[in-house]
Amino acid sequence: MTKQILAKENIFLEVSLNDKEEAIRYTGDILVRNGYVEESYVEKMLEREEVTSTFIGNNVAIPHGTEDAKTAVKETGLSVVTVPEGVDFGGGNIAKILIGIAGKGNEHLEVLSKIAIVCSDESNIEKLVNAKSEEDIISMFDEVN
Template sequence: MTLPILSKENILLNTTVGTKEEAIRKTGQLLVDRGYVEETYIEKMLEREQLTSTYMGNLVAIPHGTEDAKKAVKESGIAILQVPAGVEFGAGNEVKLLIGIAGKGDEHLEILSQIAIVCSEEENVQQIVKATSAEEILELFEGVQ
């Protein structure tokens, strides 16, 4: 059975995290718990963050694993963490929305571009940050398959 790339079970609302590392771990753990990746993927997400920040601007970070983390990906998937209080992502960069990605093969590029389209609209990001249900967020990401 193939998992959907994004379902309401992949979305955590009103999450509180103290640090960037905790935020990335929580996002990765959601991907692990839902069956998209092996546990080792979380460390590769943290490694990626050391290499280059996954902060995208507009209150969004898109944590994902390094190139060699692909072997830990079982299925392509997305995990979304809504952090209304925000979390510091270095140099005054505040993140209120984390979108964790695990892509099988080259699928992560396609997923990334679809997410970028949604998140490039500031009003979409505001809607996601203020959403009170996973369904509201799912609607905005309808095109991400």
């Protein structure tokens, strides 16, 4: 049985994080704890950040592993963390929404497409940051087809 890509237990609201390393570890640890990836995936997420920032603009960062991290992915999954105070991803790039992603094969491409659609609209970012429940976040991504 395949896991739900974005489940309630993958979402954490109003988290306070000190820096991007802590943010990436936090996002990755959710994926580890809930069985989407092996522990080694988190280190590959940090490696990816050293190569190129996963900050995509609009207060959003999408931490994910390097290409060679695919072997550590058990199931495609997302973790979503809201950080209302923001966390600096360098160069003044403040992320208030962290979306950890692990993709099995090419399954992540469809997931990335949904993320891009939701996160390209500034009013959606505001709704995500201010979400009061995990269901609020899930419904925003479910609305995109």
